[in-house]
Amino acid sequence: MNAAQTSTIEGRLPQPRRGRTAVPVLAADEAVAVARDLAAELAIGSAERDADRVLPSSEIDRLSSSGLLAITVPAAHGGADLPVSVVAEVFRLLATGDPSIAQIPHSHFVYVNALRHRADPAQQEFFFGEVLAGKRFGNAQSEVGSKHVRDHATTLHPAGPGRWRLEGTKGYATGALFADWIPVLAHLGTLPDGSAGPLHVAWVERTAPGVIVIDDWNGMGQRTTASGTVRLESVEVPEDRIMGYHLTFEGPQTYGAFAQVLHAALDAGIARAAITDAAEFVTTKSRPYPDAGVERAAEDPLVVHAFGEMELAVRGAEALVAEAARAVDRADADLSAETAAHASLAVAAARAATTQASVDAGSRLFEVAGTRSALDSLNLNRHWRNARTHTLHDPAAWKVQHLGRWAVDGTLPPSHGQL
Template sequence: MSVVTPQFIRTQIKGMPALPDFSTAAHRIQSDTEAIAIAQHLAHDFKQEAVVRDRERRLPVAEMVRFSTSGLGAITVPSSHGGAGVSWATLAEVIRIISVVDPAIGQIPQNHFGILNVLEQTGSESQKIFFYNAVLGGARLGNAGPERTTKNVLDVGTRITKISGNDNNYLLNGKRFYSTGALFADWIPTKALDESGRSVFVFVARQSPGLSIVDDWSGFGQRTTASGTVIFDQVRVSAQCVVPLEKIVDQANNTGPVSQLIQAAIDVGIARAALEDTVTFLHQKRCTPDDSSLALDTSDPFIVSDIGSLFIRLHAAEALLERAAITLDQMVSPINFEQMAEASVNVAEAKVLTTEIALDASEKLFELVGLETTSAKYNLDRHWRNARVHTLHDPVRWKYFSVGNYYLNEIAPPRHAWS
């Protein structure tokens, strides 16, 4: 276990810390096409040591620097603020491409993009300008996730209180877990309740005194996401870094469906990786069961049929993922609750299939290819471990219920980040 200690940075804008000088570091992506091309290029490079990173739990620090400096971290910044403003379909494709080669790297920026989406709908213009410029320069947003001591993930024990006699500064206290992205981030946003019990998003600079990021993530899958603990101990926060969430709570929005879309893109990436490895190993394998007279497993009708079934389900999952993303892209602002419900249901349908094919493809690999693939040198069990751990975020049994309740009873899914 390691704790990341704070570092000091300069003051630049009144009430806000200075930005590191990213001016020569981050590329500025101009279009959806360029974003996908860069993702494909990075995926090729990230694949080279993906197996080793998982086996040795080697955190992808250098890879995340490349992700940010490539400009991918800023692709959802609106064009009105200097970004590419890519479609949700493009974001899902970028995450899918990266997740095929390393789903941990695909997962690390999921909160980064979710937070940018929240900021776009709730932040003041000055907050948008500041944080969009930071991200365009290469800054990463992490996340201080749910709390272990509350009843469920929607309960918030973290508190922000005004400093006596100073309306422009607060103290933040709380302990969060499942903080994917925080260890790699320049800013760690977290949900908290203010003194009136209102929900707010607090942006905490990585270098803030009283902030500790503990690398205590020990999940058997998604091992290099470093989704551990974040502790806020009397952390001083400027009022400019506090974003009220009334609009997310009371008004229709796309934050839940967007969050789930990214999750589904990661899972379908895992599924495709497992299937691609299955095909590769079947072509390399030369032994067959004793009761088969076939020379190669690629001629075995049972194996061929299973491969066909898996690819059909993979393609169906990918198609539903694309359909869900297009639904989000076609939503007309201001979003109404009918649009929000439709988007949530479409994403839920995709999430069900991406979950199931990720689990089935990663498990079926061993049955189809055989005992040799269980050798530690191949580390093929990472596909199943990653699928099993990542798909636990949002139980699909509730997705089935939400979809059925929508079509049968015309009842919209719940409105939160897991729906």
């Protein structure tokens, strides 16, 4: 990409909002009701946004002003402090309306969670205040071309007393384009032996000098998440905007399980949306197959049976998401290596089930709806594209592997961000 292209792309980026207008602090039932209503609104233009890759700037502003992005702020800082079971249901509901919009704030919630566990009191007071004021967090975590997903080259270099200089390039930076603050995962300096220092999170404003957010995401699905690239060129970071990350996985934790159950909820929402659209099509547009001897396609016993199989799979996946979220809540209430491991196993089951259910529902939609449903103008294929793209986030097969090891000989799963 040349400089002219970069400039053009950056010019399209939504600009962060200023001021500290407070958002509503929602109770659990209110959060679910708001998410359900907002999902219905988002569903209206979801197909068109996907088809034309219209970035959902106004929709994300609507999500922010609803108060949903503040539901996990601790009560001690004025937030609702809602349990994971409610957060997962909010994600599932939003994904039934538009899974791209549901994915955009995923990292926002993950880093609010990181603040709870790794930030110092002053950092918590400031950043939780930002969330309650309606500000959004993005992410600059993964790197393209690294050895593996947990391999990072981005580094904070000393730049004088109390100051650091951030250098690196991040990919798959979902949420960064719409963010006010971008938490960046980076090594803090170098050790005496020349190896990279421990991982930390550097909090940088999206408009800070040297922060370049590039809208270059071109995935076949989740097309409007704008999960593009973030370049960090000599970004100055004060010491009080850096918090530890390297100790996160050294003891019992649900940090990874929390992040993963939200992914599972998102896939469950995609699966439910696929069935909903398939049913609407079959009951209003499909013609019956002559051999069925029925007046309506919705009365064809083979179609009904296929819907029954899809409903069974999706209900099972939804139930596993709900149970996984409750398992994380139970672990948080009584954290130990055992409770954290059981939460991770419950989430692994949910992720494996929602992966299968969402991909299958997105594909079987066409089996039950018939030839006409394949018209590109209808864009029903977005459900499969979204499911297939999002479920590649990390391999479901490894979730099954860890479940199998537990079932065979009681081996606890590893403690990291993917479980």
